[in-house]
Amino acid sequence: RLLPESALKGWRIAVDCAHGAAVSTTPDVLRTLGADVACMGDQPDGRNINAGVGSQHPEGLSSLVKAHRARLGIAHDGDADRLVLVDETGSVVDGDELMAIVARHGLNKGRLRHGTLVATVQSNLGLKVALNEWGGHLVQSAVGDRYVLEAMLKGGYSIGGETSGHMIFLDVSPSGDGLLAALKVIEAMIASGQPLSEMRRCLSRLPQAVRALMVAAKPPLESLVGLQAVVAACETELDGKGRILLRYSGTESKIRLLVEGPDEETTEAVMADLEQAVRQELEVKD
Structure with missing residues (x-):
């Protein structure tokens, strides 16, 4: 129960x-x-x-x-x-705040197996920072609940999820269950005695910029030399205080761009440089 x-x-x-x-x-x-x-x-x-x-x-x-x-x-x-x-x-x-709440409660109660939460590469870098501050760890998988589950089974972890709100509690079930996830959050609320508006503050999100561009073709990203050079320059600019993620959609003719940085201005500037590079290397359909 x-x-x-x-x-x-x-x-x-x-x-x-x-x-x-x-x-x-x-x-x-x-x-x-x-x-x-x-x-x-x-x-x-x-x-x-x-x-x-x-x-x-x-x-x-x-x-x-x-x-x-x-x-x-x-x-x-x-x-x-x-x-x-x-x-x-x-x-x-949001989904990252949801995962932070249940992971922190799991750590406090000794129920987060191996002290590790599994999330996808779409999760905000702030989630990893928070887990580290609490003495835990974050393992990131590819996007999709099947990949979250694979990482959980491989590492023997008990809790995983996605930013969409799809959560897996492997000690109870190997599949996502919205009611189960809700009860887990409520359990954490009861234990903390705090309202949800306070509990969600346990996660400090890094500024994030996201783009999804339609493309005519999806050549391997590593083959786009000009784009890779811009990515390297942008990563140097971020100096370890953010991250860049480029990936093609698995279901649509799109390339997805994600940038996280120390402040809004830097994040948007890096995204502008990346988007320009993508448009130069790929045929983008506006």
Whole structure:
């Protein structure tokens, strides 16, 4: 049992079920634990799944949280394997903050196996900095829950996730489960006695710039000599205080650029240089 009986007595929680699989699970479980639950996205008709609701559209949940003065809001996607949270102020909690909260709690309770969290290369560098400060470690995998799981199994780790809110708790299940992830965060909230708006501050994000450019072809990045030279120069400019990630999309004709740096000005300047280099080396379709 993840939480004791009546653990959520006196809690008011808002839930967006995305007109999907969570309709008959998350609200019922939370009510069984004593919570007062306000729902939206709970009228599936077979066609309206994810339609303007759920984890991809958290603005409705933010309004519901504020209207009902809820302690937190929980949003799932259609198949309920992801979790997006809204704190008591109506602000959306991102996936890196979610992972930081559960990892820190796991470290405090000795449940983060080998003191290590698994995340993808998309996660903000601030997550690694935070884990190191707490005496833990971050292992990064390629983007995709299958790669997160592979890294977890290979290293014998217990918790992993993605910025999308897809979390895996291997001690319970080998697949993503939005309800399980929500209960893990609530467990951490109960243990800390802090509101979610305070707990999320455990992560200090580095400024980040992201671009996705349509390209006519996807030659190996290592073959683009001019681009590699610009990347090397930009990494020298960052001087270990940020990072650069270039990768092709696995499903679209796109190249994805990510830059993190010590401040907004530096980050945007590096991104501008990278984007210009990409446009010079590849045929970009605007």
